[in-house]
Amino acid sequence: QVQLVESGGGSVQAGGSLRLSCAGSGRTLSNYAMGWFRQAPGKERVFVAAISYSRSNTNYGDYVKGRFTVSRDNAKNTVYLQMNTLKPEDTAVYYCAADLYGVGSSDARYYRYWGQGTQVTVSS
Numbered sequence: 001q002v003q004l005v006e007s008g009g010g011s012v013q014a015g016g017s018l019r020l021s022c023a024g025s026g027r028t029l030s031n032y033a034m035g036w037f038r039q040a041p042g043k044e045r046v047f048v049a050a051i052s053y054s055r056s057n058t059n060y061g062d063y064v065k066g067r068f069t070v071s072r073d074n075a076k077n078t079v080y081l082q083m084n085t086l087k088p089e090d091t092a093v094y095y096c097a098a099d100l101y102g103v104g105s106s107d108a109r110y111y112r113y114w115g116q117g118t119q120v121t122v123s124s
Helices: none
Strands: 003-007 010-013 018-025 032-039 046-051 058-060 068-073 078-083 092-100 118-123
Touching: 003 092, 018 032, 018 092, 018 118, 032 068, 032 078, 046 068, 046 078, 058 068, 078 092
Parallel strands: 010 118
Antiparallel strands: 003 018, 018 078, 032 046, 032 092, 046 058, 068 078, 092 118
16 A cells, blocks of 8 residues: 655745655555646646656656656655746646556556645736
């Protein structure tokens, strides 16, 4: 069993930055692809970014390319999402998720373990 806990969310003005963290426990995250998804009020959960378990592959949603960066520190059992040049439309609850030996898919169905989410609010 893998437990995931997100942190680092908060309120920021447009153009600002935040770094989200996803800390794992129960098992090492080094064997898991890690994904970030977000869900805005009244909307479906959508893919944001992912990194493969081997760290050789990263994948981003078109709307965050060039602004967000996903990375991982296996020694700390933690995955990060650096978010720069934030826009009001980035406002959502952000979730991290784990996919055993995954390649960093954008399909949420591959991810078995999910965190509880952290709120990000971007004001104009």
